Amino acid sequence: MLDTILKEAFIEAYQALYEKHPDLKHIVFQATRPEFRGDATIVVFPFTKDLKKAPEILAQELGSKLKENHRLVRDFNVIKGFLNIEIDDSYWLGFFRKNSDKTSFCAEFSPSSKRIVIEYSSPNTNKPLHLGHIRNNLLGWSVAEILKANGHKVIKVNLVNDRGIHICKSMLAWQKWGGMTPEQAGMKGDKLVGEMYVRFDKEYKKEIEALKNEGIAEDEAARKAPLMLEAQEMLRKWEAGDSDVRQLWEMMNGWVYEGFDTTYNRLGVDFEKIYHESETYLLGKDMVAQGLSNGAFYRKEDGSVWCDLRDEGLDEKLLLRADGTSVYITQDLGTAEQRMQEYEADQMIYVVGNEQNYHFDVLKRILKKLGKPWAENIEHLSYGMVELPEGKMKSREGTVVDADDLMEEMVETARRTTTELGKADELDPADASQLFEMIGLGALKYFILKVDPKKTMLFNPAESIDFNGNTGPFIQYTHARIRSLLRKAESTGLMPANDIPPIAQLPEKERQLIKLLHQYSYTLSQSGENRSPALLANYMYDLAKEFNQFYQSEPVLREENEAIRALRLKLSGFVANTLRHAGQLLGMKMPDRM
C-alpha cells in the first residue's frame, strides 16, 4: 500500500509540474539500496525523453514537489537519475503498531479469490517415494498453503497411478518369489512392493539374456520373454476384472498406501482427495468420441484415433489405440474435465516435473481443439529435477535417495548436533524428540524449497544438509532465541502491556527491520503469483539475518530507556510472528527453544 500511495503521489506531482500524465509503466518504486539514504527509489530516466530534461533536474523537481505535498515524504536526495525518498517515521510506526501482535498475515494485493485445484505427488504404486517425490510434495503442499494465504480457495488432490503393467510386474514377482506380507518381511509395504518390482526386472533381464543366447534379437527377446508375456496376461485379466488378480492387486496396493501414508505423515503433506487411475483411466474416451464426431480428431485405417497438431508445429498425437484402449493422455483429458466440473475450478494446477512439458503443451492444445474454453485454466507447475553429483537418480542403478531414509537421516543428524551442543539437556525425552523432528525436517524442507522451483537442483548425499548459514535451523534458531527473550521479558515483568510509548526517532536498526517486515505481505503475494515458495524462504533468511545483526548489537532486556526497550521487545515478537507464519507456509515448524 505504501507503493500505491507513492505512485499516486508521484502522478500528482508529475501532473502539477508538467501538466502531463506520466507513463504508468515507468512508475516503479524499489527499495533503496542500503548504501544510499532513503527508503524508496524511483528511476527517472524513462521520463527524460518525454520531458526533454536532464535526469538530475527532473528528479530534483519531482522530489521537491513530493516533499512539499506529502507529509509522508520526510526528505529526498538525488543521485544521477535516481530519486531516493525517505519515508517519515510515522508511517513505519503506524504500520508497526497495527501489525506487531498479529500472528496471521495476508498478501498485500489480495486478488479476487479463486477456486484452485492443485494436484501434486502423483506416485506410482510400484516404487517407494524418493527425493524427487519429496521436492514435488513439498512444492505442491507449500504452493497450496501460500495460495490459501493469498485468499484463494484451494483443493489439494493426488492422483495415484495404481494400475498398469508396472504394478502387474510387482504382483507377478510377489507370486513367484515373494509370498510374504510386509509384517512377515518386517518392512514397509511400499518398500516390499518396490523390491518385488526390482526382482521382476532382474529375472526378466535373465530371461532376455537366455533368449539372446539362443540367437534371438534383443528387441524380440524383450517382447517374447515369458515373464513379460505373463505380466501382460495379468494386465488383461485385471482389465477383465478377474477376481483373483483384483484381490491380489488390492492387497498389494493396500500395503503400498499404508507405506505412503507413513511417508506423507512424516513429511507433513496432505490431500483433500485422492484419485486412483484405476477409476479414471477410462475417462476421456467419451471426449475422444466427441472429438471424432465434430472432426477435431480422426481415425486411421487400423482404427486408432489421432489428433493432428502439425499445423501448430507439433506432431500427430495418438488418443486411442487400434484396439480401443486408452493411453496416458486420454485419461488426462478425462480427469481434467471431471475435476473441472466436480470443483467448478477457476484454475487447475498440476505439479509435475519439467520432463512432461511437452505432454502438458499437447494436452492443452487438444482440449482447445475440443472447444473446451477452460483449457486455458490448466497450469503446469513445471519444476526441475533433483540431481545427484553423478547425474539423474536411476532406480535401476540403485542411486535413488529414499524419502524415508533421508528424513530419518536428517532427524538423526539433528539429534546428534543438538545433543553435541548440549541444547537438549533440559528437555524431557518426548520434547527432545519432537525438537529433533522439527529441526531435521526443517533443514530438509528449507533446503528443497529455497531454490527456485523451475531450476534443476543438486543434492549431494555425501555432504549432509547444513545446519549453519542459509538453512532452516538458522531460521528456527532465530525464532527460538526470540521466544526465549520474550519468555524472559514475561517472567521479569518487562513485557510492555499494550501499546508502546511514543518514540521520538526510530533508531536505524529498528527502522531497517520494520521496513523488512513491511515487505512481507508483498513477498507473500509474489510467492503466490509466481508459485514460488523460494521467494518466501529467501525472505525468511533475510529477515532472520537482519534480526540477528540487531540482536547482536542492540540490548533488549538490558536497555534502560523504557520506550526503546518496549519497542525492541515488540519488534522481536513481530519478527518471530512473521517467521512463524512464513514457516508454516513452507511446512517448517518453529521451536520455542533449541
Added chain:
RNA sequence: GGUCUCGUAGCUCAGCUGGAUAGAGCAGCAGCCUUCUAAGCUGCGGGUCGCAGGUUCGAGUCCUGCCGGGAUCACCA
C-alpha cells in the same frame, strides 16, 4: 536432427521481471562468549555473469548466432 530449457565466486544458490559499485551461504583465513541462546555476530580473500554480436540513457536480466549441459520429440506413465 526438431523443440524447450539451463550456464553467475572452488561448491550450492540469490539477483525483486531492464536500473546505482553483481550478492549470500558453505569451504579457507583472522577475530568476538564473567552481558538477552556462539545452530550466532564481525572482518579478509575469492567474478571476463559460458562466448560473440545486437537493441538503449542503462543488459547478469530482452533479441540473434555460436559453445557446453539437461529434458523431450512412445500405441510408457
